[in-house]
Amino acid sequence: MASSAQQHVNEESYSSRQQRSELENMADLPSELEKELDRLDEEFWISGDKLKQIVKRFREELDEGLAKHHQNIAMHQTWVHHLPSGNERGTFLTLDLGGTNLRVCEITLHGHEKKGKEKTELDQKQYRLPEELKKGDADGLWNFIAEELEDFVKNKGLDKQYTKEKPMPLGFTFSYPATQARIDHAVLKTWTKGFDISGVEDHDVAQQLREKIEERNLPIELICVINDTVGAMIASAYNDPKTIIGAIFGTGCNAAYMANLSSIGKMKEPDRRTASAQSDKMAINCEYGAFDNAHRVLPWTQYDKQIDAESPRPGEQAFEKLSAGLYLGEIYRLIVLELADQGLVFKDQDISKLRKSYSIDTGFLSQVEDDDSSFFTKSRSLFRDLLNLSPSDVEIELSRRIAELIAFKRRWAKALGEILGWSDEEKREGEGPIKITSAEDGSGIGCAIIAAMELDRLGKA
Numbered sequence: 108m109a110s111s112a113q114q115h116v117n118e119e120s121y122s123s124r125q126q127r128s129e130l131e132n133m134a135d136l137p138s139e140l141e142k143e144l145d146r147l148d149e150e151f152w153i154s155g156d157k158l159k160q161i162v163k164r165f166r167e168e169l170d171e172g173l174a175k176h177h178q179n180i181a182m183h184q185t186w187v188h189h190l191p192s193g194n195e196r197g198t199f200l201t202l203d204l205g206g207t208n209l210r211v212c213e214i215t216l217h218g219h220e221k222k223g224k225e226k227t228e229l230d231q232k233q234y235r236l237p238e239e240l241k242k243g244d245a246d247g248l249w250n251f252i253a254e255e256l257e258d259f260v261k262n263k264g265l266d267k268q269y270t271k272e273k274p275m276p277l278g279f280t281f282s283y284p285a286t287q288a289r290i291d292h293a294v295l296k297t298w299t300k301g302f303d304i305s306g307v308e309d310h311d312v313a314q315q316l317r318e319k320i321e322e323r324n325l326p327i328e329l330i331c332v333i334n335d336t337v338g339a340m341i342a343s344a345y346n347d348p349k350t351i352i353g354a355i356f357g358t359g360c361n362a363a364y365m366a367n368l369s370s371i372g373k374m375k376e377p378d379r380r381t382a383s384a385q386s387d388k389m390a391i392n393c394e395y396g397a398f399d400n401a402h403r404v405l406p407w408t409q410y411d412k413q414i415d416a417e418s419p420r421p422g423e424q425a426f427e428k429l430s431a432g433l434y435l436g437e438i439y440r441l442i443v444l445e446l447a448d449q450g451l452v453f454k455d456q457d458i459s460k461l462r463k464s465y466s467i468d469t470g471f472l473s474q475v476e477d478d479d480s481s482f483f484t485k486s487r488s489l490f491r492d493l494l495n496l497s498p499s500d501v502e503i504e505l506s507r508r509i510a511e512l513i514a515f516k517r518r519w520a521k522a523l524g525e526i527l528g529w530s531d532e533e534k535r536e537g538e539g540p541i542k543i544t545s546a547e548d549g550s551g552i553g554c555a556i557i558a559a560m561e562l563d564r565l566g567k568a
């Protein structure tokens with residue numbers, strides 16, 4: 108998903124009201140709705156100065172996380188010491204547990220033998236995570252994962268190709284905050300993205316997964332556990348060695364980068380010795396979704412407060428709850444529901460579906476915002492199919508304007524330019540000194556590359 112953030116940046120250049128002149132209007136809004144939009148515009152608006160203050164605090168929190176344990180932004184050590192050479196090879200299994208899906212992949216890396224997209228071959232199966240699993244227990248989670256893994260391996264006949272003596276290497280992308288004492292170890296600190304599975308926090312997820320693989324007698328060996336951001340960075344660096352950061356703007360948000368060991372003040376001496384034997388660098392999984400958990404600088408609307416209070420972990424992931432994919436749809440739903448409850452929209456329609464928490468996802472928002480079909484027929488069918496609502500022209504217009512207000516899509520490059528002091532030319536999306544590329548299947552491919560580097564390091568390649 109493209110970068111998104113919740114607030115406006117600068118009234119003159121980025122207000123949604125001004126943006127409207129660039130877009131086709133579906134209908135004029137009655138004055139009471141214009142008034143509501145003005146109120147929302149003000150609530151979601153953020154000045155350039157405020158933005159700079161937020162960035163300053165963000166930098167401080169990154170530094171605090173490197174200096175000490177138990178800070179808002181955790182800055183976790185990952186034991187990934189190198190960017191790839193680009194010549195890593197081999198065939199790997201990867202498991203990717205994200206916020207919405209579980210993906211099992213067989214990935215073949217071709218190294219310098221091939222170029223661009225052809226350097227990697229990927230065969231995958233994606234399973235939607237059942238809602239009840241996200242609130243269940245550890246056994247339910249690992250049984251589900253092991254079952255899908257077994258199913259994948261047996262369907263592809265991999266159980267015949269590999270043996271317990273020569274097992275298939277597995278990489279596990281676990282996209283939650285975890286502390287790592289080694290690359291094949293990861294203790295979950297707290298669930299994020301609405302997960303609330305008992306019996307996993309404070310446990311080594313690598314060990315819990317290994318036990319289930321063992322129970323099923325599968326010829327598979329877990330080599331590494333990684334965060335999706337580290338995977339994205341490594342996958343991108345496999346093709347482009349200039350990569351410096353891996354970032355995810357999905358159900359959750361986060362980034363990783365290669366840090367100098369000397370900058371990680373909190374690293375314990377024995378760890379530092381082990382690490383420096385490898386390299387003077389280590390990838391850091393920032394976990395910046397937890398930025399400003401203490402609410403010192405980030406603006407907090409009534410909708411944000413409600414989302415936080417009703418989440419399984421109130422007080423955590425403050426920044427993520429303001430900006431990530433899982434929550435943008437929910438912010439939108441709360442606003443539309445509020446207007447409906449005031450009798451301003453969807454009068455005399457059944458709004459029971461709209462009342463259901465998290466019934467709108469971010470995809471809905473971007474489809475409404477990007478809808479270029481005549482008379483917005485696409486948006487109309489989205490409303491009908493998902494919410495059982497038939498919007499009038501005014502309601503379509505209003506929905507589009509609320510989506511723009513929340514999702515920030517057209518403004519994020521300008522905001523980045525504002526923070527970094529780019530020229531007007533550079534502020535135009537895609538032309539700034541920072542080149543943003545998309546790492547397709549990055550978390551899976553990156554994980555396979557890290558497994559290849561680790562096997563090489565162990566002399567098992």
Ligand code: BGC
Pocket residue numbers: 281282283284299300334335336355357358359360361362394396427
């Ligand atoms: C998790 C991160 C992850 C991010 C993106 C956050 O909720 O804490 O570990 O990288 O989501 O998936």
